[in-house]
Amino acid sequence: MKKKDSLKVLIFSSWYPTSKNKIGGIFVKEQALALKRNNINVNVFCSVINLSYKNIIPKIYIEKVIDDGIETYFLNINFFKIPNVHNLLFLIFSYFYLKRLIAKNDYNIIHNYVTFPSGLITLLISKKFKIPFIITEVVSDFNLFYKRNFILYNVVKRVILKCNRLITVSSTLGHQIIENGIIPKKMETIYTIADENIFYYNRKLKRGNIVRILFVGLMSKTEQKGIHILIEAIKLINKEYNLKIKFKIDMVGDGIMKKVYQDRIKKYKISKYFNFYGNKTLKEIAILMQNCDIFILPSLHEGMPCVIIEALSCGKPVIASSVGGIPEVVKDFCGVLVNPKDIYDLKEKLIVMLNNYKKYNNEKIANYARNLFSYKVYYQKILKVYQDTIYEYNKCHNSCL
Numbered sequence: 586m587k588k589k590d591s592l593k594v595l596i597f598s599s600w601y602p603t604s605k606n607k608i609g610g611i612f613v614k615e616q617a618l619a620l621k622r623n624n625i626n627v628n629v630f631c632s633v634i635n636l637s638y639k640n641i642i643p644k645i646y647i648e649k650v651i652d653d654g655i656e657t658y659f660l661n662i663n664f665f666k667i668p669n670v671h672n673l674l675f676l677i678f679s680y681f682y683l684k685r686l687i688a689k690n691d692y693n694i695i696h697n698y699v700t701f702p703s704g705l706i707t708l709l710i711s712k713k714f715k716i717p718f719i720i721t722e723v724v725s726d727f728n729l730f731y732k733r734n735f736i737l738y739n740v741v742k743r744v745i746l747k748c749n750r751l752i753t754v755s756s757t758l759g760h761q762i763i764e765n766g767i768i769p770k771k772m773e774t775i776y777t778i779a780d781e782n783i784f785y786y787n788r789k790l791k792r793g794n795i796v797r798i799l800f801v802g803l804m805s806k807t808e809q810k811g812i813h814i815l816i817e818a819i820k821l822i823n824k825e826y827n828l829k830i831k832f833k834i835d836m837v838g839d840g841i842m843k844k845v846y847q848d849r850i851k852k853y854k855i856s857k858y859f860n861f862y863g864n865k866t867l868k869e870i871a872i873l874m875q876n877c878d879i880f881i882l883p884s885l886h887e888g889m890p891c892v893i894i895e896a897l898s899c900g901k902p903v904i905a906s907s908v909g910g911i912p913e914v915v916k917d918f919c920g921v922l923v924n925p926k927d928i929y930d931l932k933e934k935l936i937v938m939l940n941n942y943k944k945y946n947n948e949k950i951a952n953y954a955r956n957l958f959s960y961k962v963y964y965q966k967i968l969k970v971y972q973d974t975i976y977e978y979n980k981c982h983n984s985c986l
Contacts, residue, residue, distance in 0.1 A: 592971060593626045593691060597683065597707055598698035599675070601631035602652075603659065607866060612723070612777050612891050613698050614653075619778060619960040620967070621655050629657040630686060632679045632703075636666040645678055647686075658686060672702045680706045687714050694971055697748075699723060701737060704744040711747075717978035719750040719970060721775070725809075725886040725909050727761040742767050749974045754889035755910020773970070776914065777889045778963040779898040779954070783868055786900030786951035787875045796832035796939055799877035799901075801870055801892045802884075804840030811883035811906060811925070812836075812846055818883075818932040820853045830939050835877065836861045837870060874899040878942050881935075885925050887911055897954035900947035904931075904938055914957065919950040 596617055600610025610631070620627045629652075644663040649656070660682050662674055679702075687695075687710060695718040697707040704720050711718045722745075724730045731741045745751055745762065751769040753759040754777055762769070802810035815834070822828065836846075836859060843861065850859050865873065870892075874880065880896035880903045887909035894914070896903050903920035905911045912922055921938060924930045956962065 591626075593693050594620060594628070594696055594971065595687065595690070595692045595694075596627060596629045596696045596698070597703055598629070598631050599703045600698070601629060601657070601659075603633060608864065610698075611867065614655075615778050615780060615891070615960075616721075616963060616967070617655055618653060618780070619963045621653070622960060623964045623968070625964075625968070627655060628690070628692075629655055630660070630683055631657070632660040632662060632675055634662045634664070634671055634674055636664055636671065638666050640665050645682075647682055675702050676706060679703070680709060683710055684713070687716070692716055693975055694718065696721065696971075700741045700744050701731070704748070705740060708744050708747050715982065717749040717974050719752060719974055720745065720748045721752040721754065722758060722762070723754050723888045724758070725884075725888040727758060727765060729886060732765055738765075745769050749978055750970060752970065755913055757910050757913065758888060771974075775963065775966050775970075776910070776958055777891050777894050778958045778960060779891070779895045780867075781898065781955055781959045781961075783871045784874065784895045784898035785955075786898075786947055788948065790875060792878060792943075794831065796830055796879065796942065797877040798832055798834045798879045798881055799837070799873055799896070800834060800881050801837040801865075801873075802882065802890075804838050804842040804846060806841050808842065809885050809887075810838075811885050812842070813849075814883045814926060814928055814931055815881065816846060816849055816853070816855075817928045818935060819855050819858050821928065821932045822935065823853075823855050823858070826936065828936070828939065832858065832939060834859050834881070835873060837863075837865050837873060839864045871895070871899070874901060877901060879904060879938055880920075882906065882911075883923060883925070883931055884908055884911075889914070894954065894958045897950055898958060900949075900951035900954075902938065902942055902945040902947075902950065904934055916953075919945065919953060 598613045602611055602614050617627050640663045646661055648659040662678050695707050695716055697704050697720045700720055700722055707718045731738050745767050750771040752775050756774045759772055850856050874896050880901045882905045884906045889910040905915055906925040907922040908925050921934045923934045
């Protein structure tokens with residue numbers, strides 16, 4: 586078994602921040618940085634698929650970049666737009682190029698993010714090169730993403746049963762997997778993390794006269810983040826209550842539904858409550874979190890959202906849906922939970938929070954988050970996972986020789 590400073594880890598993920606999308610897959614980069622800052626030799630491999638009618642001639646190539654000190658390989662797959670071909674392209678080309686990368690490097694372990702499609706490729710690579718692999722599963726709802734499709738469910742089941750260890754971002758997700766008849770060899774929960782050098786409680790900031798409520802999330806067609814529920818709740822508050830408290834909701838994020846939300850807010854005549862900022866960098870989001878009074882995330886489903894972890898790390902009380910792993914980390918002293926899709930419950934909890942947000946101990950919330958979600962905590966847990974997995978794999982492999 587090699588010492589920690591001689592470990593060489595390959596992270597393979599379906600998502601990772603790129604020059605065009607600096608937020609997508611940021612949770613993977615955060616964990617890679619936690620390894621890098623603790624002297625673990627880590628490389629990242631990520632496939633980026635661009636389907637367009639303009640791509641008459643396919644162009645597939647590897648781009649090697651040094652991203653925050655991490656050697657990162659982006660497999661760019663530019664292909665003609667064909668329906669339902671995304672996963673097939675991912676599987677074929679990722680396997681071919683990942684195989685070439687691993688043949689040239691002496692990796693001790695592969696850390697894969699998400700069971701499908703990248704987990705299937707990792708299983709095949711693990712067998713070919715005799716390298717142990719672990720999976721971090723982050724899906725917000727196992728039944729929603731995997732159980733509905735019989736073929737996909739069985740592929741996912743096989744990958745999970747074959748991986749050397751499964752990590753889930755919440756205990757709730759782990760229970761869902763077991764309830765669906767899949768019992769991994771080894772499984773544990775390791776929460777999402779936040780960079781304590783960026784997301785921290787700034788005690789020097791002073792509160793203003795307007796209560797700042799912050800939302801950060803994608804405004805996608807699925808409406809997963811529950812922005813439509815939030816708009817309806819604000820409409821009710823505006824109609825039913827004569828609040829003396831002035832507040833603004835700062836909306837950070839972008840997507841196909843942004844204009845729809847803005848038009849609806851204008852139609853309801855509640856524009857005075859909302860500011861839309863579009864996408865922001867991680868550091869800009871951290872500043873907004875430090876300056877807000879309340880963080881809100883009324884999602885329909887979640888795994889363990891980074892933004893909740895980051896807001897808590899900044900010492901902010903949160904209003905969040907009781908879905909996924911959120912109830913595991915949002916305790917009474919750091920926020921309130923709402924029933925997903927329940928406009929009236931969200932309305933009531935908003936009013937309660939507006940009247941009581943000053944009662945929360947920001948420093949206590951930040952300390953609580955630091956003890957659960959810091960780079961240091963993650964590194965200590967994942968290093969043990971790597972060492973145990975490699976030791977057990979080598980022991981089993983040697984005994985079979």
